[in-house]
Amino acid sequence: MEDYLNKALELIDKIALDVIMLEGDNIAGFRVVLNRFDVFNQLFEDNQNDSLVEFGKATKAIVEKVLLEEIPADEGLKEVGDGVSLFQEILRDEQHGKSYSAKVTKFLNEHAMFPTCSTMPAGSPTNTGDDKTASSSGDADTKEDNNGRYDVEVAPEPIQDKELLASFIAEAQEHLDTIEVNILALEQDPEDIEVINAIFRPFHTIKGVAGFLNLKEVNRLSHEIETLLDNARDQKIIIDEEIVDIVLETVDLLKGLINHLKEDIETDFITSAGLDSDTLIFKIRAVTPTDLEDKEKQASSRVSAKDGAGVGDILIEKGRLTKTDLEEVIKKQEGPDASKKIGEILMSEQKATSSDVAHALREQKKRRGGKVDKSQLTFIRVDTNKLDNMVDMVGELVIMQSMIQEDAALAASKNQKLSRNLAQLRRITSEVQKIAMSMRMIPIKQTFRKMMRLVRDLSKKAGKLVSLEMYGEDTEIDRNMVDEIYNPLVHMMRNSIDHGIEMPDEREAAGKPKMATVTLKAYHKGGNIVIEVADDGRGLDREKILKKAIEKDLVRSDEKMSDQEINALIFQPGFSTANQVTDVSGRGVGMDVVKRAIESLRGKLEVRSERNIGTTVIMRLPLTLAIIDGMLVQAGDREYIIPTISVVESLRPDRESYSTVAGRGEMIKIREDVLPLVRLHKLFGFDPRHHNPWEGIIVVIESEGRRKCILVDELIGKHEIVIKSLGEKLKNVKGLAGGAILADGRVGLILDAAGLFEISESG
Numbered sequence: 001m002e003d004y005l006n007k008a009l010e011l012i013d014k015i016a017l018d019v020i021m022l023e024g025d026n027i028a029g030f031r032v033v034l035n036r037f038d039v040f041n042q043l044f045e046d047n048q049n050d051s052l053v054e055f056g057k058a059t060k061a062i063v064e065k066v067l068l069e070e071i072p073a074d075e076g077l078k079e080v081g082d083g084v085s086l087f088q089e090i091l092r093d094e095q096h097g098k099s100y101s102a103k104v105t106k107f108l109n110e111h112a113m114f115p116t117c118s119t120m121p122a123g124s125p126t127n128t129g130d131d132k133t134a135s136s137s138g139d140a141d142t143k144e145d146n147n148g149r150y151d152v153e154v155a156p157e158p159i160q161d162k163e164l165l166a167s168f169i170a171e172a173q174e175h176l177d178t179i180e181v182n183i184l185a186l187e188q189d190p191e192d193i194e195v196i197n198a199i200f201r202p203f204h205t206i207k208g209v210a211g212f213l214n215l216k217e218v219n220r221l222s223h224e225i226e227t228l229l230d231n232a233r234d235q236k237i238i239i240d241e242e243i244v245d246i247v248l249e250t251v252d253l254l255k256g257l258i259n260h261l262k263e264d265i266e267t268d269f270i271t272s273a274g275l276d277s278d279t280l281i282f283k284i285r286a287v288t289p290t291d292l293e294d295k296e297k298q299a300s301s302r303v304s305a306k307d308g309a310g311v312g313d314i315l316i317e318k319g320r321l322t323k324t325d326l327e328e329v330i331k332k333q334e335g336p337d338a339s340k341k342i343g344e345i346l347m348s349e350q351k352a353t354s355s356d357v358a359h360a361l362r363e364q365k366k367r368r369g370g371k372v373d374k375s376q377l378t379f380i381r382v383d384t385n386k387l388d389n390m391v392d393m394v395g396e397l398v399i400m401q402s403m404i405q406e407d408a409a410l411a412a413s414k415n416q417k418l419s420r421n422l423a424q425l426r427r428i429t430s431e432v433q434k435i436a437m438s439m440r441m442i443p444i445k446q447t448f449r450k451m452m453r454l455v456r457d458l459s460k461k462a463g464k465l466v467s468l469e470m471y472g473e474d475t476e477i478d479r480n481m482v483d484e485i486y487n488p489l490v491h492m493m494r495n496s497i498d499h500g501i502e503m504p505d506e507r508e509a510a511g512k513p514k515m516a517t518v519t520l521k522a523y524h525k526g527g528n529i530v531i532e533v534a535d536d537g538r539g540l541d542r543e544k545i546l547k548k549a550i551e552k553d554l555v556r557s558d559e560k561m562s563d564q565e566i567n568a569l570i571f572q573p574g575f576s577t578a579n580q581v582t583d584v585s586g587r588g589v590g591m592d593v594v595k596r597a598i599e600s601l602r603g604k605l606e607v608r609s610e611r612n613i614g615t616t617v618i619m620r621l622p623l624t625l626a627i628i629d630g631m632l633v634q635a636g637d638r639e640y641i642i643p644t645i646s647v648v649e650s651l652r653p654d655r656e657s658y659s660t661v662a663g664r665g666e667m668i669k670i671r672e673d674v675l676p677l678v679r680l681h682k683l684f685g686f687d688p689r690h691h692n693p694w695e696g697i698i699v700v701i702e703s704e705g706r707r708k709c710i711l712v713d714e715l716i717g718k719h720e721i722v723i724k725s726l727g728e729k730l731k732n733v734k735g736l737a738g739g740a741i742l743a744d745g746r747v748g749l750i751l752d753a754a755g756l757f758e759i760s761e762s763g
Contacts, residue, residue, distance in 0.1 A: 004047050009091045011040050016084045016593045017487050020494075022066075022077055030067045031260075034060060052090070055104065055114075059083040062113055071113070079113045088573050088592075165265060168209050172218075172258050175202035176251050181449040183247050184456065190239035199247070200229040206254070218257050221277045224284045225250045231288055246283055248453065253280055311342050314360040315352055325351045384479075387439060394436040395627075395722040401429045402743040437627065441476035444522050444531075447486055448473050451493055451520055458497045465504050465515045466497055472522035477529050481621060484601055485531070488594040492533045492617050493518065495591075500537030500615050510612065512536070528645055529623055534616040540609035542566045565706070567607040571595040599754060602628065602737060604645060604703075620645060628723060630750065632716040632742075633699065636686040639748040640712070641721050641740055646753040648700040648707060650715060655694045668698055668709045675700065677709045678760045683735060689713040703753040708760070710751075723750065734759045 018033045037060040044053040059080060066076035086107050093100040108114050179202050186195045207222035225247060231237045257277075312329070315321035329345045343360070346352040352360075404410065405422060413419075448470050459466035477485075496518050504514040519534040542563065549555045549569045573592040598605045603621040622628055622645065630641035631650075649670075657669045658677075666677040677698075681688040690696035690713050699710045721740040724747075726733070737752040 004043060005091055005095050008040065008043050009088070009095075011036060011043070012084060012087045012091065013593050013596055015040065016081075016088065017491075017597065019077065019081050019084055020491050020593070021487060023073070030063065033063055034067075037063070051104070052087075055083070056087075058114055059087075076113070079111055082107070082111060083114070085573060092573075165213060165261065168213060168215075169258055169261055169265075171209070172206050172254070175206055176255055176258070177446055177450065178202055180248070180251050180453050181446075183244055183251070184449075184452045186239060187241070187244045193233065196229060196233050196239070200226065200233060203229065215257075215261070217277055218254065221250060221254060221257075221281065224281050224288075228284050228288045237287065243287060246280075246287065249280055250284070253277055311346075311357065311360045315346070315356060318356075318360075320356045320360075321346070321352055325349075391436050391440060394433055398429055398433050398722055399741045401425060403745055406743040437623075438476075440478050440480070441623075442479045442482065443474050444477050444482070444529075445473040447482055447489065448520055448522070450486070451489070454490060454493055455497065455518060458494060462497060462501075463503065464497065464501050466501055467515055467517055469517060469519045470521070471519070475522040475524060475529060477522075477621070478623065481601055484597060485619070485621070488597045488619070489531070489533070491591075491594050493520075496533060496535040496537065496615070500535040500539070502538055524623070529621050531619040531621070532616055534614060536614040539611045539613055539615050540567060540570070540607070541611070542609075545569050564606075567609060570607065571605065602643065602645070628721050628750070630719060630721045630740075631699070632719050632721075632748065633697070633712040634714040634716055635680045635712045636688045638684075638686055639716065639742060639746065640680065641719075641748050641750045642699060642701065642710070643737070643750065643753075644718065646701045646703065646751075648702050650697060650699045652696070653693055653698050655692075658693050666693075668693060670698075670700065670709075673707070675707050675709050676760070677711060678756060679711050683756070683759060701753045701756070703757050706757065708757060710756070721748075721750065 015033060015036045018029065018036065022029050022033065037056060041053055041056040041060065044050075044056060062071070062076050062080050062083070065071045066073050066080070086103065089103060090100045093103070179199050182195050182198045186192060186199065189195065203222050203226045207219055207226055210218035210222060228237070228243070228246070232239055232243070237243065312321065312326040316323060316326065325346075329342060329349065329351065332345055332349075343352075343357040346357060405426060410418070410422070451470070452468055455466055455468040501516040501518070502510070502512075507516060508514055517536050519532070521530075521532040521534070523530055545566055546555070546561070546569070549566075549572070550557050552572075554569060554572055555561065571591050571594075595605050598619055598621070601621055603619055606618045606620070607615065608618065609615040622643075628641075629644040631644055631647055633640050633642060651670070653668050653670070659667050659669070659674075661667050661674075664676065666679075667674045668677050669675075677693060679688070680686075688696070688711070690711075693709075693711055697712050697715055699712060699715075700707055701710060724739045724741065726736065726739050730736070735752055735755040735758075736749050737755075738750045740748045740750060742748045
């Protein structure tokens, strides 16, 4: 039962994060949410929890109605968000043996889109076999047209080469990310031919490989946008906001098609993605000039005015050709010499030498961005599973080297040659470990640059003026963290723009510039990577937050709280002070999920805010998920590792510092603060060497702005620890984050500060 609840909680948290990201036109996102609900509901069916099965199906049905535009997106997604928040509460209540029926009844009475009784009677909106909405969850035999209708589609085609398709998917996703960054740069400088080429080439590559793999929809869409960009390269069209929007829309649709191919690999058949490109192709063609348009203008554009990129223009610039000669050549190219290139005609007419034409061609290629990027030649593709296995083996090597180094027999040996060899082995092992860890690290640049598109879209949608400033793009982060931090980062950016940033007239009235600034910053500090999302908006309204928290019984009305503790309340499940729900945020399923996502990476989340000045959200993450810096301590006959990110200080207190407080238990006074005392031997059941705090050592740890003291017997030292999983049965034990093999071969347990706080308070 416990395992089932943990799986359900993990899944509903993922659904919550997905719901945050949903927008009315994000078909691929809806597919993910619907599929997750299928798995989620199956868990309840397997465990015979009929009432929650029906409630889950009803929630899914609302998602489907939003997708089919049967109900407004804002209203429907707000209901879904509230339903997901209720599920999170229900599962936690069930974990603690609490009844949740009253919550469900109250919820159903307050939410009109849900049925009005907790047992969900027959006829409630569930996904039955004959329900038209069932096809929206991704069935291969249906396809949605532009009007939201579903039609029967042709039979799926078998995949001939899964490995080749997987390689195409990985490369296409990289290409689309590159395009997205470059198109935003092009918007700033629409006449930059080099950037247009940098956008054109990835589309051309995607089109070519898609054609080879018989991916007709991807090939067709890529071909159309490639034609549009080719016209931009030849200056037949001018890049404007409409063109930029169309290219970005194409990127989004291609991403949806590519993501669907991932699912197809599992089924061995290429099916329809349920994504219709006809409307978009019509838009692309509407802004693409036809071959019949102004032939003379098109002919001259091949050799003129591309910032000097035409061969004829370059020769004129260098004084090797006259304008009259060039015009004569153009006329001949329209007539009998139509198949010849400008350079060929110039040489045959002896209007330019072969050397002149060759130099002009090289100059043209250079101006068009045709130089070979030598840096690309230094990279090879490696299967990430092989890389992870190698890192694991290096970890084992480090552990074994430490065990050999600490072996008592070797320590007693006076063999100097052996000692030198062991010292050399230690140096080599350390270097190999550093190289292996660096191979997992990639710059955070790509993730940061995706935020440019997000800020552009959100500010446009909200009617606000927002500029994004980025610092530390070259800061490296563990590649396994990149995907995990993307959604939390997106949600924090959305919160800044939707809640933090004021409307332009409001900013002007407050003496601020109309253009707001959101700052994204990454840097290394104290063995961690720190990511900051800051805005210069209105800041957090602590009075409003506190009032809402009292209403929700999260705090007592007479409780004194610091600013940091009040700020931390926004991470409570279902907490939202938004007066109005938008399609960007305000559904109350966000910040607690963001917090858990960061904590699952062994990171910390902190909020700093000043009224009318702005808000900064700070994420502190370990440099790698494979190794942590930890303080090794001994308690009784056991050794524990406390991550240094959680350690504030360690000391041996005076006898006078110890006291007990009614209702709060044992306390230690450290300077002006009085902190609760946590005894590890009581939590984990072992005999300590020291019962009195003044005889042992106190380690002060911090979590979410709160501090507590841990009583240990001895500090052994600071070490780099290779993390090992505790396995399925122990992975959800509160207070423990993992294990490590120590130099003497014994297992040390890694402590989790947040978990220790929770079990010490519940106990």
